[in-house]
Amino acid sequence: MNNIPTTAVVRGACPHDCPDTCALLTTVENGRAVKVQGNPNHAQTDGVLCTKVLRYTERTYHPERLLQPLRRVGPKGAGQFEPVSWDEALDAIAERLKVIAAHDPQAVLPYSYAGTMGLVQSESVAARFFHKLGASLLDRTICASAGAEALTQTLGNKVGTKVEFFAESKLILIWGSNSIGSNLHFWRLAQAAKRDGAKLVCIDPRRTETAEKCHEHIALRPGTDAALALALMHELIVNDWLDQDYIDRYTLGWAGLRERAMQWTPERAAEVCGVPVAQIKQLARDWGTTQPAAIRLNYGMQRVRGGGNAVRAVACLPALTGAWRQRGGGLLLSSSGHFPVRRAALQRPDLLGQQRPRTINMTTIGDSLLQPASPEFGPQIQALLVYNSNPVAIAPESGKVVQGFSREDLFTVVLEHFQTDTADYADFILPATTQLEHWDIHTSYGHTDVLLNRPAIAPVGEARTNTDIFRALAQRMGFTDPCFAESDESLCRSALGDEKDFEVLLANGFASLPLPDAPFAQGGFPTPSGRCEFFSQRLVDQGLDGWPDHLPNYELARPGGHYPLAMISPPARNFLNSSFVNVKSLRDIEAEPILEMHPQDAACRGIVDGDVVKVFNDRGIYHCKARLNQRARLGVVNGLGVWWRKLGLNGTNVNELTSQNLTDLGRAPVFYDCLVEVAVNDSQLTAPTLKEIQHA
Ligand SMILES: Nc1nc2c(c(=O)[nH]1)N[C@H]1C(S)=C(S)[C@@H](COP(=O)(O)OP(=O)(O)OC[C@H]3O[C@@H](n4cnc5c(=O)[nH]c(N)nc54)[C@H](O)[C@@H]3O)O[C@H]1N2
Numbered sequence: 010m011n012n013i014p015t016t017a018v019v020r021g022a023c024p025h026d027c028p029d030t031c032a033l034l035t036t037v038e039n040g041r042a043v044k045v046q047g048n049p050n051h052a053q054t055d056g057v058l059c060t061k062v063l064r065y066t067e068r069t070y071h072p073e074r075l076l077q078p079l080r081r082v083g084p085k086g087a088g089q090f091e092p093v094s095w096d097e098a099l100d101a102i103a104e105r106l107k108v109i110a111a112h113d114p115q116a117v118l119p120y121s122y123a124g125t126m127g128l129v130q131s132e133s134v135a136a137r138f139f140h141k142l143g144a145s146l147l148d149r150t151i152c153a154s155a156g157a158e159a160l161t162q163t164l165g166n167k168v169g170t171k172v173e174f175f176a177e178s179k180l181i182l183i184w185g186s187n188s189i190g191s192n193l194h195f196w197r198l199a200q201a202a203k204r205d206g207a208k209l210v211c212i213d214p215r216r217t218e219t220a221e222k223c224h225e226h227i228a229l230r231p232g233t234d235a236a237l238a239l240a241l242m243h244e245l246i247v248n249d250w251l252d253q254d255y256i257d258r259y260t261l262g263w264a265g266l267r268e269r270a271m272q273w274t275p276e277r278a279a280e281v282c283g284v285p286v287a288q289i290k291q292l293a294r295d296w297g298t299t300q301p302a303a304i305r306l307n308y309g310m311q312r313v314r315g316g317g318n319a320v321r322a323v324a325c326l327p328a329l330t331g332a333w334r335q336r337g338g339g340l341l342l343s344s345s346g347h348f349p350v351r352r353a354a355l356q357r358p359d360l361l362g363q364q365r366p367r368t369i370n371m372t373t374i375g376d377s378l379l380q381p382a383s384p385e386f387g388p389q390i391q392a393l394l395v396y397n398s399n400p401v402a403i404a405p406e407s408g409k410v411v412q413g414f415s416r417e418d419l420f421t422v423v424l425e426h427f428q429t430d431t432a433d434y435a436d437f438i439l440p441a442t443t444q445l446e447h448w449d450i451h452t453s454y455g456h457t458d459v460l461l462n463r464p465a466i467a468p469v470g471e472a473r474t475n476t477d478i479f480r481a482l483a484q485r486m487g488f489t490d491p492c493f494a495e496s497d498e499s500l501c502r503s504a505l506g507d508e509k510d511f512e513v514l515l516a517n518g519f520a521s522l523p524l525p526d527a528p529f530a531q532g533g534f535p536t537p538s539g540r541c542e543f544f545s546q547r548l549v550d551q552g553l554d555g556w557p558d559h560l561p562n563y564e565l566a567r568p569g570g571h572y573p574l575a576m577i578s579p580p581a582r583n584f585l586n587s588s589f590v591n592v593k594s595l596r597d598i599e600a601e602p603i604l605e606m607h608p609q610d611a612a613c614r615g616i617v618d619g620d621v622v623k624v625f626n627d628r629g630i631y632h633c634k635a636r637l638n639q640r641a642r643l644g645v646v647n648g649l650g651v652w653w654r655k656l657g658l659n660g661t662n663v664n665e666l667t668s669q670n671l672t673d674l675g676r677a678p679v680f681y682d683c684l685v686e687v688a689v690n691d692s693q694l695t696a697p698t699l700k701e702i703q704h705a
């Protein structure tokens with residue numbers, strides 16, 4: 010296939026859902042990948058990879074890698090399968106889809122997210138397939154849509170400071186981000202700035218590795234970021250630290266925002282956020298008097314009810330002080346809006362023709378799978394095709410998700426590398442290629458380079474690319490449109506449009522977008538008004554508040570309440586969402602599923618370090634091991650995610666406890682807006698037990 014050399018160093022791109030989008034060099038000897046390294050010529054990668062992807066060959070040649078199609082032989086969820094041929098599997102799947110679609114194609118639902126971020130192996134041929142079929146559309150909200158919507162309403166798109174210029178900042182706020190764990194290459198730039206005298210401030214309820222290494226850590230309560238941002242504005246106003254010229258020329262709605270901010274004294278915010286008044290005042294002084302100053306916002310702080318408003322409030326701060334005037338100033342949450350991706354050409358929504366299918370929110374998949382047919386909902390979901398995602402592990406309120414996936418009448422197909430928690434519920438599992446085995450093209454949400462990924466090795470076993478699988482299904486469904494014959498290489502070529510650029514990618518493996526150093530030094534925001542929109546008419550038109558405000562969490566701890574502890578569930582450093590949990594060397598580093606607790610919260614519950622505990626609320630029980638340390642603030646517990654259920658204690662993970670509530674903007678999940686109680690475990694545990702996990 011594709012003339013892959015048997016001995017070579019092949020240029021590629023990391024496929025994972027990580028802002029760093031590293032350039033890879035894969036060493037191949039006699040057709041086998043022996044080493045994966047960072048490309049030293051790519052400035053953002055700088056020859057460095059995280060621990061997870063340094064072990065990519067371990068994942069690729071994992072003894073449990075799926076190597077042939079499988080058909081279920083046991084009850085749903087039991088994980089019992091038998092091998093079948095590709096023809097048998099594809100014929101049977103197409104047959105079943107035809108029967109369901111003949112009645113109503115909306116009963117078919119794709120479920121996919123960012124297992125690979127590649128434009129081709131994610132939504133290209135797959136999207137064409139589901140459009141042609143008229144299947145339900147999927148609202149892909151599971152991660153970033155609250156922040157994305159907020160940024161779009163404020164700055165106009167997912168755009169911001171070019172990451173390389175953070176190295177020139179004199180003040181960096183690392184806000185809702187554990188950069189060392191989840192944005193390593195940004196941390197290297199922050200370190201460079203620090204060496205040059207910059208002050209680093211981390212704003213995070215958890216005392217992360219990153220927080221420890223910053224000059225200041227503001228350990229606010231989860232879901233109180235908008236209150237903090239508004240109090241900072243209050244201080245900028247009363248101390249006259251504003252860039253009034255920038256505000257007058259390049260922003261919209263200042264009078265209204267000013268009025269709101271004046272209601273948020275540092276004292277009031279300190280009460281809500283649970284941090285000292287002096288700390289808020291100092292942060293405001295730093296932000297108001299340091300240039301260049303920049304904010305690295307990440308998605309951690311938008312996983313609560315008011316997550317969208319919080320991002321809007323924070324995104325106003327750079328305009329207030331004119332921080333955008335310098336290239337080392339401003340804010341970065343996501344850079345993905347800078348890329349001219351030709352989505353319609355890749356995904357072909359025109360194939361829908363006259364069909365106007367409903368949209369199902371992936372966040373509430375638990376509820377949706379349990380919905381009967383009704384005039385409001387439409388047909389019951391009867392077929393689910395899952396690729397690039399592991400919903401049984403990562404979607405909120407697992408109890409409902411598992412119940413939905415357990416429906417014997419639901420026809421489920423899972424395209425995967427491994428037999429994940431989700432694959433256990435499949436009727437057919439189809440083995441997919443990894444990044445070392447296929448073509449793809451990548452944009453990034455952390456930098457502004459495009460990367461090309463070439464296959465380094467032939468597919469392992471009988472694995473096929475996602476694109477090939479959907480092409481083969483399209484053929485069996487009788488979809489004759491020539492777009493189903495387009496090759497992956499051609500899809501890579503057309504994804505961003507420019508042939509000339511593609512030649513550069515073929516030669517180098519990466520290329521930088523031509524962008525100004527300080528994109529908003531003189532306004533020019535991609536909003537309807539061209540200004541930074543403190544006030545958004547578009548939100549008002551949707552019946553929403555035009556200015557950002559603090560919205561308290563859905564689940565707020567109250568004295569004497571049933572569930573008195575707030576729980577957040579940020580990523581464990583050596584996993585990537587639920588990916589890599591089955592790579593033994595990485596799982597060994599994480600050791601076991603844990604709940605970090607403040608020693609005082611543990612002491613009053615009789616819990617000592619290392620106890621097996623049950624963490625519970627009305628939605629479920631999660632078993633894990635208590636770790637008492639100062640990473641947890643008082644009243645907040647940290648359930649590090651996201652373990653595979655079947656590799657976790659008693660077959661549970663942290664999403665047993667999270668809710669299917671949605672954020673204020675963007676219809677996103679509220680993983681970190683969750684109350685729980687914790688007690689020493691008193692029930693008999695079934696497998697796996699702690700011992701089994703440690704000795705696996
Ligand atoms: N190693 C590793 N890297 C990853 C991932 C991973 O799972 N593992 N996930 C990837 C993905 S999918 C994404 S979306 C990105 C970004 O993923 P994020 O979810 O943004 O990941 P983190 O950088 O860990 O940032 C979350 C931080 O926000 C903090 N936090 C929680 N609640 C609040 C709050 O209310 N306010 C504030 N200020 N902070 C809060 C958490 O304690 C945590 O330290 O990272 C990617 N990179």
Ligand SMILES: Nc1nc2c(c(=O)[nH]1)N[C@H]1C(S)=C(S)[C@@H](COP(=O)(O)OP(=O)(O)OC[C@H]3O[C@@H](n4cnc5c(=O)[nH]c(N)nc54)[C@H](O)[C@@H]3O)O[C@H]1N2
Nearest residue numbers: 122123124125152397398399403424425441578586587588
């Ligand atoms: N409690 C809690 N839950 C969370 C989060 C949290 O912080 N706390 N984080 C949330 C966030 S930010 C996100 S983004 C979601 C992520 O949720 P998902 O997008 O589901 O991410 P993963 O868990 O990494 O699962 C991706 C799966 O895709 C598979 N895969 C990778 N490449 C390919 C490919 O080329 N082809 C095919 N067919 N499969 C492939 C991998 O093997 C893996 O099993 O989880 C969310 N869930």
Ligand code: SF4
Nearest residue numbers: 023027030031059062
């Ligand atoms: S840091 Fe992120 S982009 Fe780089 S190799 Fe690791 S997961 Fe991939």
Ligand SMILES: [Mo]
Nearest residue numbers: 026151152153
């Ligand atoms: Mo994410």
